[in-house]
Every structure is written in C-alpha cells, then in structure tokens.
Amino acid sequence: MKILITGASGLIGSALIQHWHQQHEIIALTRSNKKAKQFVASAINAVTNLAQVDFNAVDAVVNLAGEPIFGKRWTNKQKQRLCQSRWQLTEQLSASIIEAKSPPKVFISGSAIGFYGAQQQQVIDEDFAHLHPDFSHTLCHRWEQIALQASTEQTRVCLLRTGIVLAKHGGALQRMLLPFKLGLGGRIGSGKQYMSWIQLNDMVRLIDFLLLHPTLQGAFNATAPYPVTNAEFTTKLASALQRPACLPLPSPLLRLLMGEMADLVLNSQRVIPARLVAANFQFKTPQLAEALKATLTC
Template identity: 45%
Template sequence: MQILLTGGTGLVGRALCRHFSQQGHSLIVLSRDPGKVAGLCSGARGIGSLEELNVTDAVDAVINLAGAPIADRPWTKGRRRMLRESRIDLTRNLVDWMSRRDQAPGVLLSASATGWYGDRGEEQLDETSAAPVADFASQLCQDWEAEVMRAAELGTRVACLRFAPVLAADGGMLARLLPVFRLGLGGRLGSGQQWMPWIHLDDLVRLFDHLLSNDSCQGIYNACSPMPVRNAEFTRILAQTVRRPAIFPAPAWLLRLALGEMSILLTGGQHVMPKRTADSGFDWQYPELSAALQQLLHKPA
C-alpha cells in the first residue's frame, strides 16, 4: 500500500512512518522541508506540494496530521489565523486534490482533537455527544472535521480520530512537563478536578493501523484511553513515577493571566470515553495511566 501523510515529520507522524515502513508500506510525506523527510520519517519520500504527485503515483490511503501546534503560544489574531489555515485550509486543499485524481484514495484518516467537546465539566462524553457551544478550540475542530468529511462524497472511506493529549517520552505534553516534575516543582493545574483524557503514543499508532485495516470503520473515533483521570490524579501519578513530590499548584487565575483564552486547554476538561473505538474491536495496550508512564519513563534504553 502507498500512504500519503501530511504532518508526517511531527511526533505522531514519525511514529506512524516507523510503524508502516516496518510493515512494508510505501510512504510519501508532504512537508515544507521535503529534503529532511527521509531522515526523519524512516526513509519516506518527501514532497513539497501535492502537485508533485502525478497520475502514475498511486495513493491508496491518506493520513492527515497537519496542523500548527495549538498550545505553543498565545492565541493572538495572527496565531488563530495560522491555526485555522494549517488545519482547515490545508485539509480543504487536500480533499480538493483527491477529487481531481482519476481514482480517489480509498481511505482518509484524519486527526482532530478531544477539544472538539469543549469544557464540559462532569458530563460523560463519547462520539455520539452533541457539539458544545463552541469556544475557539472547539470551533477549530468542528470546522476541521467538516472539511475532512467532504472526502466521503468521493467514495473515500473517512475516519476522524479525536486525539487526547498524546503521551510520549520524547515529545508532546509529557516531554514539556518532565523537566518541571523531575525538579519537584510540578503540581495540579487550577482546581485539579477537571477530567483529563490521554493516550499512549503506541496505542495511537495501533489505532491508526486498526482503522486503516478495517473497511467497516468510518466516522468519528475518540483516540483516548478508556480510563481518563482528573488533573490532580494525573499530577500525583506522574510525580510518583519520577519519584518527586508535586506540591506547587498553578492557580486558575494565574494561568488565565499568563495564557489568556488558551488557558482553557489546561483548566477545562472533558470526561471523554472512546465508545465507538472500543465497539470497533480495538484493544488498548496501555489503558491505565500508571502503567503507561512506567513504560515510557522507565523502559530499558
């Protein structure tokens, strides 16, 4: 199978490239710096634009991961525009390109985020839950998914994965938290009572493989552990795993002062359950947080 990836040089994309190349699939990665793709993405072919692919370059599947990081900097007007362009505009262009192919790719798997659900307090959520009154992050996900789903009109099987924060030792949220927690300076965020979905990187890769391999899988899938925790519990378990105390909470007012509207990513919560994911037959390797962190932080070198 030949797979086209957008956003393939990021944390998840690199892991997917390793996985699918080991299975013998051929990989093409759309990147702003195609010369670096082979080194970063397990020998994948790098392209700088979709127009570099001609009709003889068969594409059997597309995995769409592209999107500027949402939590790297405050949501200024310019940053909001970049976040939308890097997700919505790119996805629109991708689906338009698929529509111009003599034969559209058979399957499109696309990233979204559990931020789609907004800050929902104690409400238990799954893939059938109604959309919230949207904040910026939620509306971004809703508009992104709308562009992805246009591909179904081409006869392409489409699945959207709503990512929870991805746990990996060498990137993402966990890599940013570790230096603070290893110094014993970690603590809960806000009240600590907000629900916090999460997923181990290996399980996310396995979920992509599962959805790609099963022709009956289409629609929305929550890419998260079936055992979400509250932020205070996440903090306690992470501190315990690195054998340090966690006694320095960050008050909600301070986070709002420092981050503005973006603070909702830290103080808001979603009690998200992966119902359709479980119903599809997917089985988690790391459903429980303590075991997931132990494997990531104490695995043999």
C-alpha cells in the same frame, strides 16, 4: 499500501513512519527542504507540494498537519494561523481525493477532543451533542467538515478526535517532565478538571486499526478508555518519577501567563473511545499508571 502522510515530522507522524516504513510505501509531505532530505536519506519518499502526488496511485491518506496548538499565546493572528494551517491543507487534500478517478480508499484526518468544547464532569462519547462553541470547537468542527467533503462510496473518512498524547520526547508530557523531575510539579487550578489522554504507541496502533478495517468511518475519540482528573494525573506522574508534587499552579496565574490558551488545561473533557471499543480495538495501556511507565521507560 502506498500511504501519504502529512505532518510526517510531527510527534504522531514520525511514530507512524517508524511503525509503517517496512510494511508500506510512505509518501511524506513536508514544507521543509531540509526535512525532505532527511526523509529521503531514510528511504522515505518526500514531497514538498501536493501537486507532486498522484492521488490515483495512493491507497490511503493520513492527515496530521497543523501548527502546534499548545505553545504560542492565542492572539488573533495565532488563532488564524492555527485554523488555516489545518483548514487549507485539508481542503486541498479533500479536493485532490474527490478529483481522482481512482481515489484513496481511506482518508484518516486529524481533529481533537477540543471538538466538544469546554465541558464539566459528564462522560463524553462520539455521539455527545451538547457542544460548547468555544475556539477549540470552532477550529475542530470546521476541520472535520472539510475532511468529510472527501467521503464517497470509494473513499471512507475517519476523523481522529485526539486527546493528550503521552510521549517522552514530545507533546505535553515532555513539557511537564522537567518541573516534575525537579519536584516543582503540582495540580493545575482546582485539579478537578478531567484530562483525556492516550499513550503514543496506542495512538499509532489505533490509526493502523482504522487503516485496516474497511467498515470503519466517521469520528473516533483517540483517547484511552479511562480519563483522569488533573489531580490524579499529577499524583501518578509524580509517583512514576518518584518525586513530590506539592506546588499547585493557581488558575489566575496560569491565565495571566497563557491567556485564552489556558483553557486547554483548565477546562474539563471526560472523553471515552466508545466507537473504538465497540469495534474491538484493544488498548495496550488503558490505565494511566501503566501508560506513564511504558512512556518513561522507552
């Protein structure tokens, strides 16, 4: 297949390229000329503008681009940047797919479990309807609606409602490793809030699964089947690193440091991948302890 990937240099995108580059013809969209040269050096086709892509010749589009959600304080300007970096490119992709006479057969587009907004302890699958209208929900809902504009009889659209992706060299876990290795880790806030996670290899595998199963479309929770509380996550990570975890981070201090962005780690989302399970997708590391072991030893 010929596959266009946006966000190709990100955590998931780079892992996808590693997984696919010998099986498929990859076109990597990047805004950076430096990164484009790196892709070309790796025998990957690189483009810096969608105008360089013939969508009639593309079999699939995987859209993973967007300003990192976790990092900079959520000022009004940063919120706008987070939204536009997702919405604008997705709008361009949907328009290009619709305009093609022989469009891609599948459009796999990023989203996040932030779609559900802040929740409590209830289990959330893809049909969960009691959505909380906070910033994360607004961002993801609009993002999904724009992607769904590309849905036709010729093109199916799959939405990836992604949780915390566990990887050693990127993402949220990488930020946690140093304090935990120093014995300075601990639960965040009450520790009762649920964390919905997925190991990077399973994330890559499920995208491949959606690519290859032509009957699948709509929203999919890209999370492992067993979410855990923050307290349990903390305990298991400390155990995997053979370190103590006895320095909790109080909610007020976290909000002082991070502002509204603290909601990402203080709010609870107990999300399960019901539609993937129903489609018989098999997770390699469904339990947190084995996922951490696989991540930290890779």
